[in-house]
Amino acid sequence: MIRVALDAMGGDHAPQAEIEGALAALAALPGDFTIQLVGRVDVIEAELARHPGADRSRLECIEAPDVVGMAEKPIAAIRKKPKSSLMIGMGLQKAGQSDAFISAGNTGASLAAATVVLGLHDGVMRATVATPFPTADEPVVVLDGGANVDCSPRELVGFAYLGTVYARDVLGKASPVVGLLNVGEEDEKGTAMVKEAHQLLKTAPGLNYVGNIEGRDIVAGHAKHGHIDVVVCDGFVGNIVLKFYESVARLIVRLVKRNAPEILERDDVREVFRILDYSEYGGAPLLGVKGICIICHGASSPNAIKNAIRVAVHSAQVGLSQHIGAEFAAIAARNA
Amino acid sequence: MIRVALDAMGGDHAPQAEIEGALAALAALPGDFTIQLVGRVDVIEAELARHPGADRSRLECIEAPDVVGMAEKPIAAIRKKPKSSLMIGMGLQKAGQSDAFISAGNTGASLAAATVVLGLHDGVMRATVATPFPTADEPVVVLDGGANVDCSPRELVGFAYLGTVYARDVLGKASPVVGLLNVGEEDEKGTAMVKEAHQLLKTAPGLNYVGNIEGRDIVAGHAKHGHIDVVVCDGFVGNIVLKFYESVARLIVRLVKRNAPEILERDDVREVFRILDYSEYGGAPLLGVKGICIICHGASSPNAIKNAIRVAVHSAQVGLSQHIGAEFAAIAARNA
Numbered sequence: 001m002i003r004v005a006l007d008a009m010g011g012d013h014a015p016q017a018e019i020e021g022a023l024a025a026l027a028a029l030p031g032d033f034t035i036q037l038v039g040r041v042d043v044i045e046a047e048l049a050r051h052p053g054a055d056r057s058r059l060e061c062i063e064a065p066d067v068v069g070m071a072e073k074p075i076a077a078i079r080k081k082p083k084s085s086l087m088i089g090m091g092l093q094k095a096g097q098s099d100a101f102i103s104a105g106n107t108g109a110s111l112a113a114a115t116v117v118l119g120l121h122d123g124v125m126r127a128t129v130a131t132p133f134p135t136a137d138e139p140v141v142v143l144d145g146g147a148n149v150d151c152s153p154r155e156l157v158g159f160a161y162l163g164t165v166y167a168r169d170v171l172g173k174a175s176p177v178v179g180l181l182n183v184g185e186e187d188e189k190g191t192a193m194v195k196e197a198h199q200l201l202k203t204a205p206g207l208n209y210v211g212n213i214e215g216r217d218i219v220a221g222h223a224k225h226g227h228i229d230v231v232v233c234d235g236f237v238g239n240i241v242l243k244f245y246e247s248v249a250r251l252i253v254r255l256v257k258r259n260a261p262e263i264l265e266r267d268d269v270r271e272v273f274r275i276l277d278y279s280e281y282g283g284a285p286l287l288g289v290k291g292i293c294i295i296c297h298g299a300s301s302p303n304a305i306k307n308a309i310r311v312a313v314h315s316a317q318v319g320l321s322q323h324i325g326a327e328f329a330a331i332a333a334r335n336a
Numbered sequence: 337m338i339r340v341a342l343d344a345m346g347g348d349h350a351p352q353a354e355i356e357g358a359l360a361a362l363a364a365l366p367g368d369f370t371i372q373l374v375g376r377v378d379v380i381e382a383e384l385a386r387h388p389g390a391d392r393s394r395l396e397c398i399e400a401p402d403v404v405g406m407a408e409k410p411i412a413a414i415r416k417k418p419k420s421s422l423m424i425g426m427g428l429q430k431a432g433q434s435d436a437f438i439s440a441g442n443t444g445a446s447l448a449a450a451t452v453v454l455g456l457h458d459g460v461m462r463a464t465v466a467t468p469f470p471t472a473d474e475p476v477v478v479l480d481g482g483a484n485v486d487c488s489p490r491e492l493v494g495f496a497y498l499g500t501v502y503a504r505d506v507l508g509k510a511s512p513v514v515g516l517l518n519v520g521e522e523d524e525k526g527t528a529m530v531k532e533a534h535q536l537l538k539t540a541p542g543l544n545y546v547g548n549i550e551g552r553d554i555v556a557g558h559a560k561h562g563h564i565d566v567v568v569c570d571g572f573v574g575n576i577v578l579k580f581y582e583s584v585a586r587l588i589v590r591l592v593k594r595n596a597p598e599i600l601e602r603d604d605v606r607e608v609f610r611i612l613d614y615s616e617y618g619g620a621p622l623l624g625v626k627g628i629c630i631i632c633h634g635a636s637s638p639n640a641i642k643n644a645i646r647v648a649v650h651s652a653q654v655g656l657s658q659h660i661g662a663e664f665a666a667i668a669a670r671n672a
Contacts, residue, residue: 240518246552260602
């Protein structure tokens with residue numbers, strides 16, 4: 001039985017979105033799992049009271065009196081508020097009382113708390129946020145999605161391994177195709193950092209590395225290599241491209257609304273924008289820490305929370321964190 | 337009378353797209369201008385023969401026997417082929433025989449040729465490609481668009497001034513709003529390079545700098561500051577975001593085609609995708625060189641070429657290059 005701890009106080013629409021998402025997950029998703037709602041129990045109970053028919057047999061409430069605000073400085077927040085829903089929720093995994101943690105709260109604080117509380121697997125230089133990008137077919141995992149703005153070439157290689165294990169375990173790819181985000185395909189393209197990362201990736205064993213890819217290849221696939229499963233970049237570029245993507249989808253909806261509003265009522269057109277909706281993918285896993293931690297968008301809807309729970313359960317069931325530990329142990333053994 | 341030199345041999349669809357675009361510009365655009373088609377005159381004449389009714393009174397052919405290929409190394413190509421359409425076309429401005437140059441050929445070679453042949457205005461550290469990004473309203477100018485992958489903070493400040501003069505002269509903005517592309521608004525966000533650029537931009541005189549902006553603010557406008565006119569970033573990020581944007585528009589067309597193909601026949605829906613079509617904006621000006629140089633996409637259509645001619649004529653008429661020279665002379669005088 002997988003136990004998923006959910007930060008009930010994080011996110012712009014907490015606790016409503018979190019609790020609705022949790023109840024929807026319990027009602028709809030397959031799999032043996034329980035949900036631990038972490039936060040101020042009086043607030044959680046008041047919200048649960050609005051769903052009198054809900055089955056609470058697989059739902060537990062865990063008291064955490066403090067809340068980390070969206071604008072708080074990460075390190076200061078986790079030090080000053082050890083009894084926040086974030087720190088208590090994260091601590092459950094460390095204590096062996098939970099198998100995964102999800103938060104739509106302060107992203108920086110979640111990253112800091114995961115690294116401090118859970119720790120990194122041996123050999124992992126930095127934990128990374130793996131963000132799923134919608135495409136016409138299966139999502140592409142872009143990492144880093146914003147946790148690490150200044151990266152070294154060796155850190156990018158680490159991201160390639162982390163993304164590969166994730167794409168294998170959670171997306172079911174036998175041999176995930178990895179590309180390095182760059183401004184052209186040739187060896188000499190890119191910044192000094194990216195050029196060095198490309199050279200390291202070319203000789204890194206155990207990766208299905210296809211080389212440099214361009215901005216157009218992320219969601220369209222590469223002309224020569226076809227669909228890309230894992231895109232590696234620093235968190236500065238990853239974060240900008242991710243936020244840009246969300247805004248382009250919204251821009252197109254806005255333009256269609258202005259020009260041809262009635263077609264947005266059509267199910268076949270709505271389906272197009274549903275495909276582009278990040279909330280279908282259920283948040284971004286933080287990879288490299290000893291445990292499962294899913295970071296959700298601050299504006300997460302109940303549907304996004306439900307899908308994050310699905311990803312968390314799946315990740316815990318397949319042993320994602322153990323596999324990452326084994327992968328990095330194998331790398332260390334090869335290099336020894 | 338503005339004289340626009342057009343590289344008739346550059347681009348994936350040369351010389352057809354170039355010549356059709358030139359004839360369309362002469363037929364449709366206002367303004368007193370002539371076009372100088374630069375390339376192998378026999379090839380150009382053979383193509384012109386396919387348009388027997390065309391008015392050739394404002395059209396001149398200038399012989400250039402060589403062609404720079406799309407895959408050639410820029411510096412080697414401009415050294416080895418001084419009689420290429422690129423080098424001869426660019427040289428016309430230097431010799432006072434032309435007022436602007438347009439090419440859809442090898443972008444790197446165009447950049448190198450412009451810098452070598454025309455030279456930079458005093459005080460300009462590096463020339464930059466200003467790429468127009470379609471939005472729901474007016475385009476946003478993103479620079480650098482890929483000419484300079486590794487940039488210093490001071491170079492980004494230079495791009496802010498170049499973009500400001502361009503937005504004022506060509507887009508008609510009285511006081512263009514400048515944002516620095518970053519992963520968050522706060523002073524402490526971003527890479528070391530971007531943090532320093534932000535501090536320099538905050539105190540740079542004569543700029544309407546609103547601070548850090550995020551990926552979502554490029555095409556959507558900023559929640560607090562509204563529409564952004566000029567977005568500053570290094571060419572690595574700019575190139576990736578530009579190519580990504582083009583691919584997202586194509587992805588959405590592909591998804592609509594799969595789900596609801598018949599709506600793409602509707603004029604109001606086609607208009608949405610027309611708004612997102614970069615070719616409407618007519619190429620990207622190279623700013624900072626002594627002259628007017630417009631870089632077009634290799635795959636430019638006749639319509640894209642026509643619009644590039646419009647931008648070139650307008651830029652020359654308003655004295656864009658002279659204004660950039662004056663702006664940088666004023667900066668030097670302030671710092672003296």
